[in-house]
Amino acid sequence: MATSQTLDRTLTALADPTRRAILQRLSAGEARVTEVARPFNMSLNAVSKHILVLERAKLVKRRRMGREHFLSYRPEPLDAAAKWMAETRTFWAGRLDALEQLLREEDAAKP
Amino acid sequence: MATSQTLDRTLTALADPTRRAILQRLSAGEARVTEVARPFNMSLNAVSKHILVLERAKLVKRRRMGREHFLSYRPEPLDAAAKWMAETRTFWAGRLDALEQLLREEDAAKP
DNA sequence: AATATATTCAACCTTTTGGTTGAATGTGAA
DNA sequence: TTCACATTCAACCAAAAGGTTGAATATATT
Numbered sequence A, B: 001m002a003t004s005q006t007l008d009r010t011l012t013a014l015a016d017p018t019r020r021a022i023l024q025r026l027s028a029g030e031a032r033v034t035e036v037a038r039p040f041n042m043s044l045n046a047v048s049k050h051i052l053v054l055e056r057a058k059l060v061k062r063r064r065m066g067r068e069h070f071l072s073y074r075p076e077p078l079d080a081a082a083k084w085m086a087e088t089r090t091f092w093a094g095r096l097d098a099l100e101q102l103l104r105e106e107d108a109a110k111p
Numbered sequence C: 001a002a003t004a005t006a007t008t009c010a011a012c013c014t015t016t017t018g019g020t021t022g023a024a025t026g027t028g029a030a
Numbered sequence D: 001t002t003c004a005c006a007t008t009c010a011a012c013c014a015a016a017a018g019g020t021t022g023a024a025t026a027t028a029t030t
Helices: A004-014 A017-027 A033-037 A044-056 A078-087 A095-109 B004-014 B017-027 B033-037 B044-056 B078-087 B095-109
Strands: A060-065 A068-073 B060-065 B068-073
Touching: A004 A017, A004 A044, A004 A078, A004 B004, A004 B017, A017 A033, A017 A044, A017 A060, A017 A068, A017 B004, A033 A044, A033 A068, A044 A060, B004 B017, B004 B044, B004 B078, B017 B033, B017 B044, B017 B060, B017 B068, B033 B044, B033 B068, B044 B060
Parallel strands: none
Antiparallel strands: A060 A068, B060 B068
């Protein structure tokens, strides 16, 4: 039903630069908590909390293997965001074209 | 250049349900501050603050006409969001199809 | 000029957020 | 068993967010 709360969680999770960086890291493939945390200039605990926020938003899934937790990226929650944008037609109008073009340009850049 | 800060402002603005509702209202056309505020169960001042956040994110533009301020919706900041999503390819992959389909369904529903 | 309307500014309060450090838990390695 | 490692839990803190009320400002209306 795309509760407003779901959308809130998704957008709130996305609104933080650290969390966006984490997602970008994970979009390149699974990684453990420590690995994800390494590049950041903050405590492991802080990163762990950010991961929890992403997990609550279902943008990240955790797979426990012994003492290691493997994190992976989950795109599903973006459906709600896309839906909201579609509902706010004028809002979104034209953006889709821009996005399509961006993606096409990216494809064109790679052989 | 799509500063991380720009993206932050956009997504932070979008992360609040009141502000999303305001944008939806404005996507239906210009309105004054008081008009925008009316449906909400909070003080005019609170709504005024939300509008300032949307303005700072450039999602809303203000046109002063005497004592009345007319607000209108501005979609441009979403470019940065779209760009970020395009950059996080795996992240976004598949979502575009879903969005396209949603929009096509909407179009089909209207003669 | 006096009053009403549209809006923001300022001060304040409470809750949430993003970070810290230190201890606890669970698992693997010596 | 003992020690190291991976991760979270708990308590704490400062700053930001979201709301309130009351006063200020600017513009209309009478």
